[in-house]
Amino acid sequence: MKSFNYHAPKDVKEASKLASSNSAFLAGGMTSIPSMKLGLATYKDVIDIKKISKLSGIKVSAKSIKIGATTKHADVASSKDVKKAIPALAKLAGNIGDAQVRNRGTIGGSISNNDPSACYPSACMALNAVIHTNERKIDANKFFKGMFETALKKGEIVEAVEFAIPEKADYQKHPNPASRYAIVGVFVAKHKGGVNVAVTGAKSCVYIDKDLSGKLSSDFSSGAIEGMELDDSEMNSDMHASSEYRANLVSLYAKKAVEAC
Template identity: 50%
Template sequence: MYAFDYHRPSSVADVAAMLAGDEDAKLLAGGQTLIPTLKQRLAMPSGVIDLSGIAELKGITEEAGGITIGAMTPHAAVHFSEAVRRVIPALAELAGMIGDPQVRNRGTLGGSIANNDPAADYPGALLGLGATVRTSKREVAADAFFTGMFETALEPDEIIKAVHFPRPEQAKYVKFANPASRYSMAGAFVARTAGGIRVAITGAGPTAFRWREAEQALTANWSPDALDSLMLDPDNLNSDLHASGEYRAHLVRVMTKRAVATI
């Protein structure tokens, strides 16, 4: 690990000021990605800004019929939240599938979506539910937030404050998890919302994405059978030592059909 300055501010305004004065500083949320990266000397930030002391970034509230979750809220809190389980049970269930108990108690919603790992679960929930990311500068629709592998629409000095999830009519998340890491090798978040059917895929591509063809097919025929003739292009999917693009394309259809069948 390289030497760096450690900061623990108490407000979002303080964080913004620190970022403005040091473009090489990194934000520390739950640390599930940043800490190992620092230990392996794969990053050399001039400073690390710890967000754990900022109360305004934590908490879960019911708002406008949906749920708003602070960026520094850990996965375990989402999973066990009475409000989340009552309003959006699929979101609570998803949070309980992330990693292991240690990861769920340290990892945060904001850290997950800011990092945008291709195999992360939360991006699927944001896209599947049509969520809105609230930052220190603006509000960003989930459809415009995830831009590529480990890339988002966030500006260098922009801080995620919270995410608002509208309440769906029905929703379900199903994933095929890597048995070692529990990351999604292919996952499907299917939701029936006021704006129509949404199908979000995680783990299969360079970033989470909506499967528009599946949405159209399910709109015409709400049945797992409606997906039988659909298949994503394997050339556009991840291919690695865990699974080929062809296998992930197959998994995506299977997971989506399971989600529809159990919704």
């Protein structure tokens, strides 16, 4: 690992000021530290945001749940409030990686990194999430831009993620047997105004499957999407699953999610 300057700012303003094109924020370090150790990333400045208390915690209101950026996956998974308001979100967090990852990894780090196989981005898209940063509020459908790419600008810090509480929801994942990242993950959420089916792992970036969402908005039953064949032309193909297999998994897991709602 190359040497770097370590900073522990006391608040978000100071953290943002320290950022440059050659810096990283340190949340749980679950992606940034291995990347630095393996030489995949080098930074001049590492800005530790773990101790900024404003960034952590869970708040529930009648219509939404707001989760602070440095809240760990284990805390979301075990939160009584999350389990009551959006059980699918607690389930998603409880199936991320292993116990070590869940006790270090954070929701803000997960969405800022925007790994194409990460679980939280699908929850953000399906649950019409709003990403609160130190500069603005960004709708989830404008936040995830592409593989490992988001709408965040230099020095912009995710402060919290606010999820709309749906009528029903479920998350189904086909996990990589080693890491537990999603080979395919499907988050189905039924809101008053319609159904969102968000998919992770299948393409280079999380997306809403419009065909599945449309069918389920007209008829929220697994029969409505039974055997539906999806276009696999833009889907990932690798040693874990072909594009054709992934397309089949998306359709199958959407059906399983509806049945579990």
